[in-house]
Amino acid sequence: MALSDAQIEEGLARLQDWRREGAEPVIHRTVRLPGFTDAIALVDDIAQVAEQVDHHPDIDIRYNKVHLALSTHSEGALTDKDIGLAARIDELVPHHQG
Numbered sequence: 001m002a003l004s005d006a007q008i009e010e011g012l013a014r015l016q017d018w019r020r021e022g023a024e025p026v027i028h029r030t031v032r033l034p035g036f037t038d039a040i041a042l043v044d045d046i047a048q049v050a051e052q053v054d055h056h057p058d059i060d061i062r063y064n065k066v067h068l069a070l071s072t073h074s075e076g077a078l079t080d081k082d083i084g085l086a087a088r089i090d091e092l093v094p095h096h097q098g
């Protein structure tokens with residue numbers, strides 16, 4: 001179910017560096033890693049979690065930076081699935097930052 005703006009703000013406050021830009025129902029985080037293989041390893045971990053929860057981020061890898069975008073495409077909205085997956089990703093990131 002679509003979250004209200006207030007629920008989204010509450011969710012973002014509990015997350016690490018995730019932002020919503022403009023009116024789009026998308027939250028973003030860019031993670032900087034030591035190098036390219038660390039970026040790939042993080043994305044591999046994220047892929048495992050995404051499959052577990054059947055919710056999949058848009059991912060852009062640029063050398064040592066991973067840009068992640070979360071939205072619930074089926075609803076055209078942000079939902080608990082986005083906040084929940086963002087929290088899972090936040091737990092994975094420190095394991096790859098060297």
Ligand SMILES: C[C@H](O)[C@H](O)[C@H]1CNC2=NC(N)=NC(=O)C2=N1
Nearest residue numbers: 054055056057071072073074075
């Ligand atoms: C059938 C399957 O549950 C859907 O296609 C899921 C898969 N992963 C998804 N991921 C995201 N981010 N949004 C969706 O709406 C979505 N739908």
